[in-house]
Amino acid sequence: MFVTKPPIFITTNDTNKYYKKNKKIINKYDAYSPIYRTQHNYDLRLIIFRHAERIDQSLGQDWYDQVFGGVPSAPLQAYRHPSLPLNLPPRSNTLLYVFDPPITRLGEQKSYYKGQQLTQAGATVDYCYSSPASRSVLTANAILKGMNHTHIPMRLEPYLFEPMNWNSALLLLDKINPFMSTSDWKQTGYNVDQNYRRLNNFLNQHETEVDYYNRSKDFFDSILYHHGRILTKAPHGQAPRRRTTILMVGHASSTEMFSTIALRQSFDTKTLGEQSAKVPYLHTAVLERDAVTHIWSVRPVMHFL
Secondary structure, eight states, rough: OOOOOOOOOOOOOOOOOHHHHHHHHHHTOOOOOOOOOOOOEEEEEEEEEEEBBHHHHHHOTTHHHHHHHTTTTGGGGGGGGGTTOOOOOOSTTHHHHHHHBBOOOOHHHHHHHHHHHHTTTTOOOOOOESSSSSSHHHHHHHHHHHHTTTTTTTTEGGSOOOGGOOOOGGGGGGTTSSOHHHHHHHTTTOOOTTTTOOSSEEEEETHHHHHHHHHHHHHHHHHHHIITTOOOOOTTTTTOOOOEEEEEEEEHHHHHHHHHHHTTTOOOOOHHHHHHTTOTTTTTEEEEEEETOOOEEOOOGGGGO
């Protein structure tokens, strides 16, 4: 069992030469295309992201030795490594980052540009939910910053974490919590909702993909309960009285799973694994609920406004 507490962030005054050096790459990756605009009669919208590039996937399995020198209590100077995100929260035991790897600095910048793109497209966010994994929290924070929505607090929800049986390394921790607490994140300047009541502080170490489906369904139902039930159906031919947009940042499985649940499709463990393996970093799924029928549909990302 893992106890999950909410996270926080650290700030530094280092200039971001790494960003400037890679500006050309970033601009090419995130080139903005005009969005086709049309009227959509939705009352509830979910914008679901996979987290940005993982540092262990970028630098390789020995990334911890490269960045922290293999020292469990690495000095603050180690956090200035050009591959690390700016303001990465220091941990008393940096070995926990081996089990909870952050995103790269380039991934953080790309997340920021994704947020800018959402704003350029006219999107807004009313609530934000994130997996407690550092890679998801860092991504969510950068997206909100790019949207100029840092006033929206991040709600850290363990039920947004990917299937536990996809993380065999976490079994080595036994009852040690691999994630940072909300206090840790808060102390370093991250806007984390400390009043948010998580569905559960525990994740079953031995859960299967079916168990993952069930907890994802519980989370989806809680979103409807807290954000959807107050939105009464709009009369035919009329726009909804109120619209709510929720940003969710999770893992490769998140966009696939919540699309399956919202569209009431049959769930297959093999399909989940195969589809999740194809999901790139910062992949986005947009789900909208019709204001009249309350039926969900997938909105093409570049056509969702």
